[in-house]
Amino acid sequence: MAEQTTKMATRKSSSAKKAARPVVMTDLTGQTLVTLRTLNEKNPASLATYEKLGGYAQLKRLVTEKIKAPEIINQVKVSNLRGRGGAGFPTGLKWSFMPRYYDGTKYLVCNTDEGEPGTFKDRDIIRYNPHQLIEGMAIAAYTLGARVGYNYIHGEIWQDYEIFEAALAEAREAGYLGENLFGSNFSFDLYAVHGYGAYICGEETALIESIEGKKGQPRFKPPFPASYGVFGKPTNVNNTESYASIPWIMQHGGQAFADLGVPNSGGSKLFSVSGHVEKPGNYEIRMGTPFKELLEMAGGIWKGRQLKAVIPGGPSTAVMPARAIENATMDYDGLSKAGSSLGAGSMIVMDDTTCMVKTLKRLSYFFYEESCGQCTPCREGTGWVYRIIERIVDGKGKMEDLDLLTDLSNNISGRTICALGDAAATPVLSFIKHFRPEFEYYIQHGKSMVDGK
Amino acid sequence: MLSAEAIEKIEYELAKYPKDRRQAAVMSALRIVQIERGWLSKESVTDVAKYLGIPEIAAMEVASFYNMYDLQPVGQYKITVCTNISCMLRGSDEIVDHLQHTLGVGFNEVTADGKFCIKEGECMGCCGGAPLLHVNNTHMHEFLTTEKVDALLEELNKG
Numbered sequence: 042m043a044e045q046t047t048k049m050a051t052r053k054s055s056s057a058k059k060a061a062r063p064v065v066m067t068d069l070t071g072q073t074l075v076t077l078r079t080l081n082e083k084n085p086a087s088l089a090t091y092e093k094l095g096g097y098a099q100l101k102r103l104v105t106e107k108i109k110a111p112e113i114i115n116q117v118k119v120s121n122l123r124g125r126g127g128a129g130f131p132t133g134l135k136w137s138f139m140p141r142y143y144d145g146t147k148y149l150v151c152n153t154d155e156g157e158p159g160t161f162k163d164r165d166i167i168r169y170n171p172h173q174l175i176e177g178m179a180i181a182a183y184t185l186g187a188r189v190g191y192n193y194i195h196g197e198i199w200q201d202y203e204i205f206e207a208a209l210a211e212a213r214e215a216g217y218l219g220e221n222l223f224g225s226n227f228s229f230d231l232y233a234v235h236g237y238g239a240y241i242c243g244e245e246t247a248l249i250e251s252i253e254g255k256k257g258q259p260r261f262k263p264p265f266p267a268s269y270g271v272f273g274k275p276t277n278v279n280n281t282e283s284y285a286s287i288p289w290i291m292q293h294g295g296q297a298f299a300d301l302g303v304p305n306s307g308g309s310k311l312f313s314v315s316g317h318v319e320k321p322g323n324y325e326i327r328m329g330t331p332f333k334e335l336l337e338m339a340g341g342i343w344k345g346r347q348l349k350a351v352i353p354g355g356p357s358t359a360v361m362p363a364r365a366i367e368n369a370t371m372d373y374d375g376l377s378k379a380g381s382s383l384g385a386g387s388m389i390v391m392d393d394t395t396c397m398v399k400t401l402k403r404l405s406y407f408f409y410e411e412s413c414g415q416c417t418p419c420r421e422g423t424g425w426v427y428r429i430i431e432r433i434v435d436g437k438g439k440m441e442d443l444d445l446l447t448d449l450s451n452n453i454s455g456r457t458i459c460a461l462g463d464a465a466a467t468p469v470l471s472f473i474k475h476f477r478p479e480f481e482y483y484i485q486h487g488k489s490m491v492d493g494k
Numbered sequence: 495m496l497s498a499e500a501i502e503k504i505e506y507e508l509a510k511y512p513k514d515r516r517q518a519a520v521m522s523a524l525r526i527v528q529i530e531r532g533w534l535s536k537e538s539v540t541d542v543a544k545y546l547g548i549p550e551i552a553a554m555e556v557a558s559f560y561n562m563y564d565l566q567p568v569g570q571y572k573i574t575v576c577t578n579i580s581c582m583l584r585g586s587d588e589i590v591d592h593l594q595h596t597l598g599v600g601f602n603e604v605t606a607d608g609k610f611c612i613k614e615g616e617c618m619g620c621c622g623g624a625p626l627l628h629v630n631n632t633h634m635h636e637f638l639t640t641e642k643v644d645a646l647l648e649e650l651n652k653g
Contacts, residue, residue: 155619197618232510238562254517256559315580315621
């Protein structure tokens with residue numbers, strides 16, 4: 042254990058010097074990493090490294106021993122793994138929606154289109170441990186009978202896209218992807234594809250449209266991708282971290298994974314910590330870890346300042362004032378009880394110098410800019426919301442603007458095809474709810490209560 | 495007309511999809527042509543559409559929807575700075591001010607020598623390294639300071 046700690050400490054200082062890698066650490070107890078198992082190795086992304094740690098052994102075992110799909114799905118159900126992309130839908134249940142018998146090609150899709158502000162965990166999986174994702178996808182393909190898979194990667198992280206492409210080539214060469222794997226009749230081809238700057242493509246049906254070479258506008262559901270997905274074929278879509286958790290679950294069993302976490306939130310999870318902390322980065326911790334512990338791992342609030350607020354799961358989850366999150370635990374139920382939600386585990390930390398009015402202005406600009414334009418309430422509403430907040434920041438706000446913002450947001454939420462409308466409304470509603478005096482001050486004085494500007 | 499190199503790269507992408515689904519490769523085909531020609535003129539979009547055998551409007555719809563495609567010239571180096579929340583909290587405004595002051599151009603403008611253009615970007619999914627920017631859609635520069643920006647500009651100026 043001592044040796045392990047030293048090793049990690051060394052890694053920290055070297056990454057601080059190079060300042061190229063965000064800090065990535067296991068939890069304070071030194072618990073084994075699940076999705077970033079290769080992290081402390083010399084060449085974390087290489088096939089040799091992954092194989093050395095037992096990589097691809099689970100895929101080989103399941104395929105060669107002809108383990109039946111219901112048995113695998115059952116382990117995933119027992120694991121309590123919930124979709125790591127933000128929605129938290131139980132992965133095992135989702136897998137059971139795929140038609141077992143289907144005369145034609147079924148597809149598997151991985152969503153690595155991280156564009157929710159504050160989310161950057163999947164990037165570290167594809168650049169530091171790509172083979173675990175490939176193995177997880179291959180196991181899912183074997184289980185669900187998918188012949189072809191696509192990993193859709195955020196276009197902005199091009200260098201990491203290339204790392205993943207290289208890992209695919211290695212896996213093909215080594216016989217982990219392709220025709221008749223391990224001499225069985227199971228074949229699976231997996232490809233990397235990319236986005237090119239559209240937040241909305243993180244929504245699974247917009248992502249599917251984008252794979253097909255179209256603009257990323259979400260489809261109306263139902264039908265769900267399990268019956269009508271890529272090219273109109275049955276398709277299973279999961280997040281990167283979800284797939285990357287599968288090999289570990291197959292190795293240690295669903296129960297062991299569930300036991301890493303708390304009831305209703307199985308496993309460990311990557312939390313992306315950004316904003317006003319000393320050591321921003323990804324932290325893989327057990328579900329149910331106290332917020333205070335995670336904040337401590339991230340070095341606490343920077344510059345010796347005080348915590349003001351946290352957005353715990355990306356801007357589509359409600360902002361929490363310090364007093365609401367201080368005693369919360371980082372899991373689905375813990376954050377829900379405290380008044381927000383876990384989302385993708387994208388924790389944005391704000392210190393006491395943060396002006397909430399200006400911060401909300403930036404977030405509402407984001408949703409306005411990224412609305413795909415398909416649904417009127419979102420297309421028109423997000424722009425309207427942004428213009429009102431902009432005029433408050435310009436010193437031209439009116440007191441009735443606050444009720445107008447609330448009313449507008451309530452009329453966007455729940456009235457759109459996809460969840461972007463709800464996501465756009467959440468920050469507006471929660472910022473005004475928790476920090477109303479700051480907004481009132483700004484309107485009355487034409488300047489910020491916090492920075493006086 | 496697409497170059498032989500571009501065609502070779504587009505064929506690599508086409509192989510990822512069923513033979514009758516050539517439109518699926520439009521995202522990467524537009525990227526490939528943009529990299530080769532610096533930006534996407536209407537003619538470039540048409541060339542891509544023709545090669546894939548899809549309507550021009552289908553290619554244009556994609557080119558105009560995704561914000562990393564440039565439908566106007568962007569100079570030799572397009573610098574896209576993320577100003578979203580995590581970057582903003584760690585000083586992206588200062589980075590933007592410094593870039594604009596040093597290069598003498600605002601967002602979406604190209605310097606007189608045709609060398610640089612600054613764009614405001616949305617979240618790039620690397621917020622642990624905030625503030626950050628990327629150059630020509632490919633090279634990410636994280637943990638920025640004004641000194642690092644100066645060093646980067648100097649390096650690019652040499653190239």
